[in-house]
Amino acid sequence: MMDWSDRHCRFFWRLLSKNTLLYTEMVTTGALIHGDRERFLAxxxxxxxxxxxxxxSDPEALAQCTGFAAQWGYSEINLNCGCPSDRVQSGRIGACLMAEPELVRDCIQAMRDAADIPVTIKHRIGIDDMDDYQGLRDFVAIVAESGCKTFIVHARKAWLQGLSPKENRDIPPLDYSLVARLKAEFPQLEIIVNGGITTLEQCETLLQDVDGVMLGREIYANPYLLAGVDRALFDSAAPTPGRSEVMAQxxxxxxxxxxxxxxLNQMTRHILGLYQGLPGARRFRRVISENxxxxxxxxxxxxQALSQLEQRNSALPAAQ
Structure with missing residues (x-):
């Protein structure tokens, strides 16, 4: 979710769900150590x-950034070993690290030693020619030697050669069964599945085999899906916030x-999908996008955007 799940986006998402664990966009160690730390961490x-x-991929730098995370009050720090972008491969960042499980283990060990906050990892089911379960299993087993307990697994392999980052989000087939198999073999670990999940019903089905689900692109495109998460997955008595209530806040x-x-546009770009599927949604988006x-x-x-939405709804014929 690079360039998407910034602090404005996360504040908006929190209005929809009180219990969901939110993640920042991926930030490189170099940006945190040498860049505008306030911008990335606030x-x-x-x-x-x-x-x-x-x-x-440098244990010392990752340890330093873990210290920053603890100082700024983050609930967790997560090492991304799943991003297939060319620009991160060149810096030994992201999915390419799945080819170096011992290095990843050492990185996470250094992070765990640096501060007393949970250190987790996000990765793919494989990269390039690593397309068997054994390769995935060995990666997890070696990384777990660091003491890492939580593995967030994107259920697609990443083709680092031949596919663009966008194609890597859709073309390699999903295989949730491999993630379920990991949980069965490593019951002591928290295994969370990610990739291609678009409904709460799908979440409930997957939770029969794993410990958690992570949603990404679907929540950005259709954020109101989050409004049902607390009641469906955490507390059956939890209130479901209405769109008007969310907009007011x-x-x-x-x-x-x-x-x-x-x-204004730094904040409003994240809410364009709030009324997705409802009458007037296009007008709502257009007013914001154009102004x-x-x-x-x-x-x-x-x-004005809300006014356009209300005008569109008031113009609809009454139900018979």
Whole structure:
């Protein structure tokens, strides 16, 4: 979710679900050590629980970043060994690290030694010619020697040669059975499945075989799916927030951020799918997309978008 799950996005998601563990976009160790740390690490306490996801392959640098995560109050730090991007491969970051399980083990050991917060890993079921269960099993077994207990497994292999990052999200087939097999063989580990999950019913089915599910692109495109998570997966008595309630709270947040100098479109780009599938959703998106980027754009853009939505709904014929 690089360039997507920033602090504004996570605040919006938290309005939809109180229990879901949220993850930052992947940040490289170099960016944290040498870049604008405030930009990458700042978050609202309202986002908690939130995990920092990092990319890197140097144990010392990863240990330093784990210290940052603890100092800033993150609930967890996660090492990304699943991103297939060319730009991260060149720095020995992401999915290419699955070819070096001993190095990954040493990285996570250094991270665990650096601070007293959970250290987890996200990876694929394989890369390139590593397409058998044994390769996946050996990777997990070696990394687990570090004491890592939580493995988030994207149930697609990554073709690092021949497929683009976008193609790697769709073309390699999903194989949830391999992730379930991991859980059966490593019952002492927390195994979480990721990849291609689009409904809460699918989550409930997968949870029969694994400990958790991670949602990514579907939540970004259809964020209101999150509104049903607390009741479906955590507490049957949990309230389901309405879209109007969420928008009212998000607009309050936007007003506070606008006063700090944040541009409106930096926040509103994350909410375009809130009304997906409902009458007026296209008008809602269009008003925001055409106006939120303009200099001086303020909360009136959201008010206008909601007005367009209400006008579209009021124009519909009454149910017979």
């Amino acid at each position: 978050f609202s306490p309202a986002e908690q629980p939130v995990a920092l996801q990092v990319g890197g 998000f607009m309050d947040y936007c007003e506070l951020e606008l006063a700090k100098g944040t541009r 939120a980027h303009k200099p001086g754009a303020g909360i009136e853009v959201l008010q």
